Amino acid sequence: QVQLVESGGGLVQVGGSLRLSCAASGGMFTILGWYRQAPGKLRELVASSTSGGGTRYGDSVKGRFTISRDNAKSTVYLQMNSLKPEDTAVYYCKAESGWSVWWGQGTQVTVSS
Numbered sequence: 001q002v003q004l005v006e007s008g009g010g011l012v013q014v015g016g017s018l019r020l021s022c023a024a025s026g027g028m029f030t031i032l033g034w035y036r037q038a039p040g041k042l043r044e045l046v047a048s049s050t051s052g053g054g055t056r057y058g059d060s061v062k063g064r065f066t067i068s069r070d071n072a073k074s075t076v077y078l079q080m081n082s083l084k085p086e087d088t089a090v091y092y093c094k095a096e097s098g099w100s101v102w103w104g105q106g107t108q109v110t111v112s113s
Helices: none
Strands: 003-007 010-013 018-025 031-037 044-050 055-057 065-070 075-080 089-097 100-103 107-112
Touching: 003 089, 018 031, 018 089, 018 107, 031 065, 031 075, 044 065, 044 075, 055 065
Parallel strands: 010 107
Antiparallel strands: 003 018, 018 075, 031 044, 031 089, 044 055, 065 075, 089 100, 089 107
8 A cells, every 4th residue: 555654844934944755655656756736726746756866846946946865765855945935835745656646645834924
């Protein structure tokens, strides 16, 4: 059974930093990544990482967020720096293997001005 356990969300001031973690178990995942959804908005890509080391970033976070991955631990991290109020959202971990997709329960990130 696949499980995604997220941690690291919280409240931070503008310009601050947070680090999210997602530990994935129960499978081998080609892609691990983070998406976010703000109230009234569609869920959007934040960053993703392949098992081969490739990464993708959403345009709004390039240069501020960094995704990293520990394949041995099947864990993906999201280092978020220079946070802005518009980064406030529920952040979801996503795991992919072939045609299968799993989502974590989400962790709230709130950036206060």
